[in-house]
Amino acid sequence: MKMIKHMVMLAALAMAAPLAAEETAADSSAAPAAPASVQEIASGVCAGCHNADGNSVIPMNPILAGQQAEYITKQLMDFKASETEPAKRNSPVMSSMVAALSQEDMKKLGEYYAQQKTVPSQIAADEKLLDTGKILYHGGNIENGIPACASCHGPSGAGIVPRYPGVAGQHAEYTLTQLNQFNTGDRGNDNKVMQKVVHRMSATEKRAVSAYISTMR
Ligand code: HEC
Ligand code: HEC
Structure with a gap:
């Protein structure tokens, strides 16, 4: 009896060992734990x-770290929906990226990026535009x-959960x-909210506010 109990314990230990090793590997990577498949997607094709x-350190590719989960999931769904409704969010690059993602993947990717710590844009802003912006x-x-952008995106640019995305940095x-x-x-895909705002902006105002946002921390 004692012997069997001992063997069961050994077997349990043997099974636990690889699991523990996996956990340590995940813990030591830069990003906090996320469901394995989503982490694989994020550190694979999206990376x-x-x-x-x-x-992202590439100026035309958005920084996703620290963005609101629901907002990210919505964008991924909108890219996908644009196959049949082009007016949603038309991006040839991103629509091919989301084609194979399930609804669950998109939800988990939102949660994954929301958990990451933001490293704001390090690209030097055009100083002349900052005051206007x-x-x-x-x-x-x-x-x-x-209207003031701050009224919907927050005075610090962190956004307002759940509908208004963070823009700072x-x-x-x-x-x-x-x-x-x-x-x-x-x-x-903005319920015409942002469309109404930008229709009233001059080209200089758009450049200025974009420059200022990149410096917000
Ligand atoms: C080849 C480069 C490339 C790859 C690979 C890529 N993206 Fe993108 N992503 C972009 C670009 C460019 C945009 C901006 C598109 C636009 O102008 O609307 C974008 C936009 C986004 C947005 C919208 C962000 C926002 O603030 O609204 C999300 C979310 C996103 N990508 C997630 C992903 C995920 C998840 C993957 C992997 C499945 C991925 N991307 C793979 C280039 C890429
Ligand atoms: C009345 C509310 C409101 C105001 C005011 C407003 N926004 Fe927005 N903005 C939104 C909403 C809602 C979205 C998200 C749309 C969606 O779901 O895709 C958005 C999205 C954005 C995005 C896209 C973010 C991304 O990651 O792709 C930018 C950039 C932006 N707004 C900039 C501005 C600027 C600059 C101003 C001021 C000139 C401004 N907004 C004023 C509501 C607002």
């Missing part, structure tokens, strides 16, 4: 453009009816692309 932890972000432009080039896409309608 080429967004980095494994979502901190700052005024517009926090106060809007009353003459042209542009995002690459200026990416932000400017989005403002232009809202303007042309290539991105129409």
Whole structure:
């Protein structure tokens, strides 16, 4: 009896050992634990453009680390939906990336990126534009009816859960692309909120606010 108990314990130990080794491996990587498959996707195909932890250093690819989970999941679903509804969020690059993702993958990817620590854009902003951008972000432009960005994206740019995404520290080039896409309608997944805002903005205002946002911490 004693012998059998001993053997069972040994077997249990043998089984536990590889599990423990896996856990240690996951713990020692830079990113906090996430369901294995999602971590594989993020550090596989997505990493080429967004980095494994979502901190893209390429100015046209958005930083995803620290973004709201629900917002990220919505964007992935909108890229996917654009196959049949092009006006949702039209991106030839991203629509091929999401084609193979399930609803569950998109949900978990949102949670994964939301857990990562943001490394804000390190790309030098155009200093001349920062004052104009700052005024517009926090106060809007009353003459042209542009609301303060801060009213929906927060005074610190962290966003307001769950509908208004964080923008602080995002690459200026990416932000400017989005403002232009809202303007042309290539991105129409915003309930016309952002479309109305950008229609009233001048080209300089768009560049200025994008530059300022990239410096927000
Ligand atoms: C070849 C480069 C590339 C790869 C690989 C890639 N992306 Fe992207 N991603 C982009 C670009 C470029 C954009 C901006 C598209 C646009 O202008 O609307 C983007 C946008 C996004 C956005 C929207 C972010 C926001 O702030 O609205 C999310 C979320 C995203 N990608 C997630 C992913 C995930 C998840 C993967 C892997 C399955 C992935 N990407 C793979 C280039 C890439
Ligand atoms: C009335 C609320 C509101 C105001 C005011 C507003 N936004 Fe937005 N913004 C939104 C919402 C909602 C979305 C997300 C749309 C979606 O779900 O895709 C968004 C998305 C964005 C995005 C895309 C973020 C990304 O990661 O792709 C940018 C950039 C942005 N807004 C910039 C601005 C700027 C700059 C201003 C001020 C000039 C501004 N917004 C004012 C509500 C607002």
